[in-house]
Amino acid sequence: MSTETAIARPSVRGMPALVLVLLYVALTFGPAFAASLIGDANAPTYWSLLGRVSGIAALAMFLMQFVTSGRYETISGRIGLDRSMSFHRVAAYGAILMVAVHVTAFVLRGRAVWSFDRLWERFVAYLVDPAMLTGVVSIALALVLMPIAIFLRRGPLPYAWWRVLHGLLALAVGGFALHHSIDNARYFADPYGSTAIYALAFIAGLALGVVYLVRPFLAFRFGYRVTSVRDLSPSITELVLDAPGTSRFRFEAGQFVWMTVDGKHTITDNPFSIASAPAELPRLRFLIRKAGDMTRAVVGLKPGTRIGIDGPHGSFTLAEGGSGPLVLIAGGIGIAPVLSLLRHLVASGDTRLVRLLVTARTPADHVARAEIEAMAAGRDMKTLLLVKEDVGTGFEIGRCERKNVENILDGIDRSAATAFVCGSPRIMDTAVGHLLDLGLKPGHVVMERFDYDGAHDAISSALRRRLVALLTAVFIGVAALAWFVFSPENSGSGGHQDGETIVTDNNQRGSAGRGGGQGWGRPGNGEPHED
CATH class of the missing domain: 2.40.30.10 (Translation factors)
Structure with missing residues (x-):
């Protein structure tokens, strides 16, 4: 089948997907859990405690965004950079939603009967409280960051400007949120939760340092x-x-x-x-x-x-394909990694069965036609080169339609075949749908795409469901932790019965402070009474 080449393969340094999942849960849910290990809850209502727990989790999730966006092989080496970046985008929605839980829980924290006027008054009181300023600014910037990240990624700003703006806004969101937590949140009175958050902040800062300071020097080390x-x-x-x-x-x-x-x-x-x-x-x-x-x-x-x-x-490699037949589908410039695969098969003496479908706008865009035909002459390789419009050069007119995909699958063992698909989002959505309908297993379809969070094919949809399930587990853990820690017998301690008073004078906030070691249940510097 294949022979070894003189070129050593790069070592796979990435962590397995399950390890990454467990790490993310531990690093986002973990600080809240750590903060619950010391002191009693002393919370007048469940909502008050949920506000604290969700605030810790939201900050941890935002800090983790710096790590998941940094192109680190430890994270993406095995699962692929495309998947890790897609998780980064999906997790951003999760972080915003956790902030919404944090704010909503504090607005609902009182023991009095809820009414719109009462809740609105409490919400406005938080907005105008000087002690809440950095928290409010952090949330406002996050709400600005999201549409910029989503809608301006492919224009009208130049890509480099978009990255700088995205990075600066993210840094501001994280910095203001961290200051808000240090200056207001009660959990910083205990050493466990605060240490966990400080550790995450250090990791996030380290990630930024690598991206903006270290990587510029390392990029030119190969001498190209x-x-x-x-x-x-x-x-x-x-x-x-x-x-x-x-x-x-x-x-x-x-x-x-x-x-x-x-x-x-x-x-x-x-x-x-x-x-x-x-x-x-x-x-x-x-x-x-x-x-x-x-x-x-x-x-x-x-x-x-x-x-x-x-x-x-990237994980668009033959290591994903086993030893069975290969089905290669490329659209436009997506021929580049597919051509790399084909050239490697030839160079390594790998003679397995290959089926190739390539679409292009014009005949001239089939830039590797002669080389592909030479490859096919010496092996079991069927090719189908399609163009949008033929101008008398002998190409077949067509796109990545079902009949064309079925054509290249004819005569191969579809249960053993692995398909590699690279091209525009529309081509990949279409090709993957046809491949699955025609009998290929989802685990045997490999894609190189960076829009898993918005793609429409069945494999990407399944990945999104898994990512959402992971984030849902964090939310359930946060809600369950708040419920577990909350002690109904403590609901009568402290505060005003109607839950309306927000104290803004730091001298009136209690004597525990951030270093008092009193855990969740004592007011720290700058936090409103949890009535």
Whole structure:
């Protein structure tokens, strides 16, 4: 079947998915649980205690966002950077929802009968309380951050500007929230919960330091420079990089890197799939469509220009495919990682059955046609090259339709086959739907996509359900912890019966303070009475 190449495979450094799930639950739910281990609840109502617990969890979830967005192989090495980034986006909704629980619970905290006027008065009182200022600002910035992250990611701002704005707003949200917690939250009176949050804040700060300070230096350590830039079609350019023979960069066929041009900060980097095989190392080849700021700039790169490389990333590799037949579907520039897989099969002597479907806008965009035909001549490989419009060059007109997918699946063992799909979101949604309908197993379909949180195919929908289930577990844990810690016999202690008074004078807040070691149940500096 296959032979070993002289190029060593990169080691898989990522943690298993189950370990990542347990870590996330521990780091988001854990600080609230730790804070409950000391002192008694002394909460007049369940809602009061739920407000405290959800506040801790919300802060922990926001701090974890800095870690899940940082392209760390420890997190994404096994599950894929696309999945970890999709979780980052879904978890952001969870953090906002946890903040909503935090605010709502405190508004409902009183023992008096609820009424809209009473609840509104209490809500406004929190908004105008000077002691709550940093908390209010943090929430307001988070509500600004969300639409910017969602709607401006692909324009109209340049990508680098969007990343800077996104990062600065996230830093402000986390910083104001942390200050609010230190200055107001009662749980900072105990050493367990506060230590857990300080540890998370340290990890978040470390993640920022790596992204903005360390990574710019590491990106150029492999010594890559531009060897050639040539147009393969009016819309596709091939970029070739070379490094000294001593370069330690390694990758698996199908992976991608984040690329930075000399003289620029890595905040401007962009992801590009490697089109070459590992056997060509240290040489790297890329196929780049002229579409965005970075891709258009590639055309003007001169030989000798230094290029920073961060990677490899991605799980679009043959390691996901076992030893059975391969079904490769590529749309447009999605041919790049698929071409890497094909070139690796040839270089390694892997003669397994291959079925290939490639769609492109024009015949000229089938830039690897001759090479693909040469590959197919010496192996059991059926190809179907489709174009939107034929201009007399012999290509078949069509898209990624069911009949075309069924065509390439004809005659193979679909229960043993693994499909690799890369292209536009629409092509991937369509292709995955056809593959599953035609008998491939969901676990045997590998995609390279970064929109799992918004994709419409069955596999992405299943992933979203698992991510939502994980976040739901955190919410259930928070609610259950508040209920478990709450002691009904303590509901008569302290406060006013109607629950309306908000004390804003720090001198009237009690003597425990943040270092008093009194746990949940004693007022700390700057926190309104939990009546």
